[in-house]
Amino acid sequence: MVSTAGGGGHYTQMPSLYVDGYNKAKAVDPVLADAYIRNTLVGDPAADAAMASLADFTQAESHRLIEAGMNGDEETLRKAPDALRAFFREIDRPPPFEYDPEKAAVGARAFYKYSDLFFVGLVLDSLVTGLSEDLAKAFYITGRTAGNLRRVKQNTRQLVEITLPGGMDRQGDGWKLTVRIRMIHAQVRQMLLDSDEWDVPREGLPLHMAHMALASTGFSAILLDSARKLGVPLTEEESEGFMHIWHYVTWLLGVPEELLYRTEKEALEVRKIARLCERPPGEMAAEVAHGYIGTVPELLGVTKPAKQKRLFNALYRTSRALMGNELADTLDFPKQSTVGALAFVRAQRKAKILYSKIMPGARSHDFNNFAGMLQRSVYDDTGISYRMPDAIKDTASTPW
Template identity: 40%
Template sequence: MRDQGVRRLKQNNRHMLEIFLPGGLDRQGDGFKLSVRIRLVHAQVRRLLAMSRDWDHEAWGVPVSAAHCGWALSAFSARLLYHSMRLGARFSPEERASFMHVWRYSGYLMGIPESILLEDEEDALKLFNVGLMCEPPPGLESVVMANALVNAAPLVIGQSDPAQRRGLAKYVYHVSSALIGKEMARDLRYPRHQTFGVLPLFRMDVRYKRLMGKLFPKRAASMRSSDFTGLLGASAYDDVGISYATPDQAHAEESSFW
């Protein structure tokens, strides 16, 4: 997770950033290209796992299937909106509809069949709940991945100080546990945390910053610029531009750099 995993997270951040930039999903836009790139990566992963003895096709079916991609899309779109609002974000109906439309088109480019491609926010939430009912309880691999993602968060934003990294990871555990609930946090073997009041306090902080932004517009503009710069720093930008390289091994630690 330290090397390949952090890079994958930064690539995901770059994709989400680019599809929402003006012109990002135009034919020559980087959001368009990165969405198609994800489709190619998924196809290569399916090919590699099809040749791997470690993948139990009878038990697990097709790896990175269209159904799982469609389910993931509902999480990145409607569920992301839902959790963002729980954290204090505000969106107009038009903004929410636009957010979903962008993800729908990106999902189409990623190869999700139109028959299972989300239509809007309500439809995406239904798809997510259906997928949740079909999924088995988190296994060991899910536990390892979830905890690795939390602990990789400080590395993604370039935090190198060990004490600050531990503090940030602990904070992410707190907020994540409050969002996903005690049962899921327990299934993923998160460290036990008291989640009472975590979300209200987070929302209070967001409201305070929003109020300060209204009272001090220049400060708000500076904060927005800083947030955007931070997002760029947590995204993968390579000197060669967008690379269409794909993994060449089923196991990430054995694969060439891509």
Template identity: 40%
Template sequence: MTRRRIIPSLEPRKEVGRRGLHSLERPLSAYVDGYAKARAIDRHVADNYVAHTRIGDPVMDAVVEDLAHLSQGQVHKFIHAGMEEDHDCLRKAPQSLRDFFIDAPQPDPDWLDRGAFRPGIRAFQRNSVLVLSAFVTGVLIDGFSTLISKSFVQTGRIFDNGVWRLKQNNRHQMEIFLPGGLERYGEGWKLSVRIRFVHAQIRRLLGQTEEWEHDAWGVPLSAAHLGYAVACFAARTVKHSESLGARYSTEERASFHDVWRYAGYLMGIPETILFTDEAHALHMYRIGSICEPPPTEDAIVMTNALINSAPLVANITDPTERRNLVNKVIYPISRALVGNSLSDQLNFPRNRHSPFPLLAYRIDQRIQRLRAALGREGAQNFGTLLEASAYDAAGLSYRLPDHAHDERSSKW
């Protein structure tokens, strides 16, 4: 059978060029001011970013629409069968799901070179504590200061399951940066594709609610926001983790971005808004940040909730210890990473505890590495990483939310 390539269809009045997708429409109302500023710097990238605010993931959006009439148990069964290429079970699944996994799967991109992942994997393993620390204190703050925060705040999941969400983020990173993690049957591959299903389902559910303002915000979890997010996950993680003491060779930096580029591809980000290398990711982050409006109340709520959830991820539940960690360590480090301007917009408290939070953190990490070298804490540090990640003995669940608001959704 000849395999056809599934290519995301584009909305009317859009055209695809060699360098991306251009909008011929007026930007959404929330983006008017930022778009004008960004366009003065780089017209092409600004046009491309704003065009993608109206686009989701046409392929997966169609799949979850076809799954909508099924129970969560049936959805889990069919998606699990697809992940494992269980042809017999998939015979009863909707055709679009069979196409996605078996009959007409999206082929590997021409640029994919799994062998190029090895230096990035080594760098992650060596710097894993610093990478995950940078992710919580800097990268997620960069990402959720944008309108993407609205999708998460409106579902309410960050409040009821904020700790679990951070642990899921940690697990996804650990799995994509394990040897073989992004092979077809690797856990990193499966988690990335699972995220694609979840995003499409939330996009469908939120898009049907009365409170979602399509004319102002575009589609929930738009391709623009996901392209921006994965650029942050790669480029801003390297930058912020270096500020915390991580070190990367030139080869490792490029490879780290290769891993995240392919993970983003698996997550359904159109190649028209998926970064190609570190320089491109940083430029996308810059122009996207300018296009985005100033942080909204949702962004303020979201970022502060994430920071206050961080100690719970490490199983620090004592109220006094947790409060001290948040106020004396996490907030000062986050402010140092993302800068005073953004921190002030997000209502982060001023740093009154440590004049040099990044230096203090780097010194503490060096002490811990020395102890690990002496055989005192190496296993403990790895165990802490596992505890801070969403590993469940029951295995991966492919259930999808069945209501836009988390408190009204069945467990998934």
């Protein structure tokens, strides 16, 4: 086995589950394969230490201190543990590259205009196809499989906030939500390590940085690809602008330089090597995938059983068309023909645009798109919650 370096405690050997995959990946790109495997034993030292320092605080106390750090409330933050203050000092530094809001805005405007199709791509493709069996295990253990409604709303809200003007400024909600996700990952990572359900020598660290890079490619490059399949006519400038946003987001999530992609092509290279290194999806990934799709009727307000049945048939058919039959079969999706599935989605959208143009008093389709996206992203009545999970099982945790 190949020796690895990095924040993996006393574990320095390649996790045994990755040996076969690594041998395949190194034949394709040995440098990137080595980087991916190294990061299976890398957590997030700054965030891990920050969350560990809050272990003896109540959820309400932690919320108050984290909120102070997010809002730059130095007076309140002085009462926080050193590790939490150090974490905020680290992420307050500017990124080691120039973030161009004007470039990002070009990609953001395309996202606003076609947000309905981006949402379809998110739930039916990018969230689902990014699941390896071992990445899915974290969700499986915590119980965040079936009924993932809140998580889908959280993912949707992050997409909305990071693309809004000023969203990735230091005081922007996109910036804050991204850092919140990073802190949740650190909290869950520690709870999984403290459980008897994770074997580091075999599996690597839970929610390791290689998995963070893999997941991020789904929200960026794969989401762009899904949108194109669904009929979004993205220009090169729009695609580059969207990837520019995710370059910054991925850095802010703690992904190290050697896995930090800048372009769509680089992201797809990371994903290709990840797919070779990782075990293919299995039962746990399938359960998580079905959980995602199971949230859509509630998100869309479809409650009648007959309508739900027709909707699920359309959702699985569209998802299968986006990801291909091989992966859909692996995830145990219903077997059905996908001929015309994506064309039907495109035709429906054109019909809605036409309706909005010819009906007196109808709002524009673009407005309804983004308004719908905002509605699907609301999961708290007030502001951003900085509560953290306080139990490994989602059902046992205080609401967060």
